[in-house]
Amino acid sequence: MAISPELLEILRCPKCKSKVHIDSEQTSLACENAECRLVYPIRDEIPVMLVDEAKVAEA
Numbered sequence: 219m220a221i222s223p224e225l226l227e228i229l230r231c232p233k234c235k236s237k238v239h240i241d242s243e244q245t246s247l248a249c250e251n252a253e254c255r256l257v258y259p260i261r262d263e264i265p266v267m268l269v270d271e272a273k274v275a276e277a
Contacts, residue, residue, distance in 0.1 A: 221244070221263070226239070226240060231250075231256060232269055233254055234253070236254060238250065240260075245260055246260055247267075256269065256275070257274070
């Protein structure tokens with residue numbers, strides 16, 4: 219079961235409060251803010267929306 223579109227609509231980056239989008243493999247959520255660029259993992263179909271667990275997206 220993938221993350222529902224309704225959940226994606228309400229999820230926000232905990233650091234900057236911007237929207238996030240899911241990657242094509244559905245393994246992570248990326249912040250849409252170009253200055254933030256954090257990527258949050260999805261484990262066992264659950265988004266891990268913790269800044270300490272996030273990585274900075276590659277440019």
